[in-house]
């Protein structure tokens with residue numbers, strides 16, 4: 001058995017998600033990409049839960065839809081081909097968790113990537129619909145130019161969140177080379 005606990009950033013994000021998301025929860029995958037996180041979330045929320053999934057690329061929506069169909073999970077997922085900055089046009093209920101796996105689609109066009117302004121708008125809107133003790137998880141890839149700008153904007157934004165209302169933590173691999181991804185997670189306190 002692999003006993004390593006501090007694995008890669010995406011696996012640490014999954015550990016946070018797994019510890020919190022329960023059957024019947026309503027969650028958002030703000031960047032569905034190839035659908036790995038969406039499938040993971042759809043299993044956790046169970047038949048009585050709901051997952052909203054956003055992506056701006058048809059290819060991402062298609063890949064995710066195929067993965068969900070193969071796993072017989074499509075019935076609990078609403079896939080939306082639009083930017084996550086428009087979350088409030090589609091989600092009219094409080095949510096338990098929002099995951100942002102930022103950056104570009106692996107195997108896709110690296111020019112089509114998440115951007116600071118729309119990411120911040122999406123985080124602001126997500127905070128507005130988060131339940132008490134709900135969580136936002138951000139996996140941030142800052143090894144490319146836009147990613148570095150995005151990381152800086154996000155850090156500046158979350159540092160100013162009122163600590164009475166939100167708890168913000170950061171996981172960073174500080175002894176690894178090549179700008180490994182980092183995680184920022186926000187919990188709503190009240």
Ligand SMILES: C[S@@+](CC[C@H](N)C(=O)[O-])C[C@H]1O[C@@H](n2cnc3c(N)ncnc32)[C@H](O)[C@@H]1O
Nearest residue numbers: 031032033034035036037055083084101105114
């Ligand atoms: C790193 S990938 C996500 C990986 C995915 N979570 C998975 O499990 O495969 C980032 C995705 O964000 C999408 N994206 C970029 N800008 C976006 C936006 N404004 N709104 C929603 N999705 C966006 C990209 O198209 C890409 O598919």
